[in-house]
Amino acid sequence: MHDNSEEHDPFHEPMHRSRRSRELMTEDFFWDRVDPDCPFGSETGRDAYFSYHEWRNENPRSKISVYMNEIMLGQSKGYNESLTSDAAMMQSLKTPKKAFLGNEYAPDVLDITVIAICLGQLIDEGKIATSIKSFGEIAIKRQSHKLRTPSQQRLEILEACSRVFQNA
DSSP: OOOOTTTOOTTTOGGGSOHHHHHHOOSGGGGOSSOTTSTTTSHHHHHHHHHHHHHHHHOTTSOHHHHHHHHTTTOGGGSSGGGGSHHHHHHHHHOGGGSTTTTTOOHHHHHHHHHHHHHHHHHHHSOOOHHHHHHHHHHHHHHTOGGGOOOHHHHHHHHHHHHHHHHO
16 A cells, blocks of 8 residues: 555556455446546546545555545535535535535535545545545535436446445
């Protein structure tokens, strides 16, 4: 786990993936770094993974919930089920600056980051900590919300992410 991030590439080199991630993340889109519908296909998703990987190498004994709280600027308790309501989603879409952490993140950016961190822990450590699973599930609900009108491909990818989270 303490390898040089420049040489660490789980997307092209399966040896850099945990056994459990290889078992659960079987669809090719999990390893796609080009298609923005994929967890790591956007710059946001890739950056979130590699930032998490770097943080873990620098903080091998820290709980990942500490990192997630850092990402959410100390407000991780606010990233909860209430953000998946129609009203919260409408606000997020209509007035993003008033959404949860809207002055810091576009809502999509935060959700994509959360999903990538959860999957990143699975890739690197072979698990998704219980302390962050709910964040991943909320991010998936937000990304697949009917008001967002996600494409069928995106919905299928999010469903697969949900399956992985439940089984990790």
